[in-house]
Amino acid sequence: MKKILFSLLILLVSYLANAQALTREKVPASVLNSFSTKYPLAIQESWQLSEPNTYKVEFTNAKLNHTATFDKAGKWLRTDTKISGVQVPTDVNRAILEELDGYTIKSISMVEVPDRGVTYVVVTAKGSESGYVVYSAKGERISAGN
Numbered sequence: 001m002k003k004i005l006f007s008l009l010i011l012l013v014s015y016l017a018n019a020q021a022l023t024r025e026k027v028p029a030s031v032l033n034s035f036s037t038k039y040p041l042a043i044q045e046s047w048q049l050s051e052p053n054t055y056k057v058e059f060t061n062a063k064l065n066h067t068a069t070f071d072k073a074g075k076w077l078r079t080d081t082k083i084s085g086v087q088v089p090t091d092v093n094r095a096i097l098e099e100l101d102g103y104t105i106k107s108i109s110m111v112e113v114p115d116r117g118v119t120y121v122v123v124t125a126k127g128s129e130s131g132y133v134v135y136s137a138k139g140e141r142i143s144a145g146n
Contacts, residue, residue, distance in 0.1 A: 019048040019056060030074030031055045038076055039068065081110045091139030092120045099141065100124055100133065 024032070027047050035042070035057060042059040050056055053072040058065070064087075069077040085093065088108060096105070103124040111119050119142060120135045131146040 019050045022047040022049050027055055031070045034070055034074035034076055078113045083108050083110050092135045095135055095139035
């Protein structure tokens with residue numbers, strides 16, 4: 001599981017480095033249809049193309065900022081949602097309070113991936129060091145890194 005999450009982080013970083021801004025008109029209909037079906041109330045869309053042929057859209061839905069990724073056929077690959085502490089499930093919040101005492105919480109994202117469910121990525125800092133911890137929806141630590 002750690003290798004999978006690390007691979008996802010590497011992919012995300014390389015994805016962001018190679019992303020090209022797109023207008024909605026240049027996004028394939030299959031991707032637009034999948035996006036509209038999954039997020040019918042989305043507003044303020046901003047599209048990017050990333051290698052190899054994946055489409056990333058940043059948008060707002062229910063007053064939250066999301067980033068969803070689709071392949072060129074329109075298959076949904078993942079969604080990252082920035083959340084605040086009050087939106088974190090009780091079990092995850094409890095784990096954060098117990099395990100990260102003394103750390104500054106820089107951000108919390110809810111990450112949803114098909115067939116793997118939801119995880120929570122907490123970006124932390126302590127002094128000059130920063131890192132992240134990934135929790136399951138039950139508050140179990142899945143992985144951590146710098």
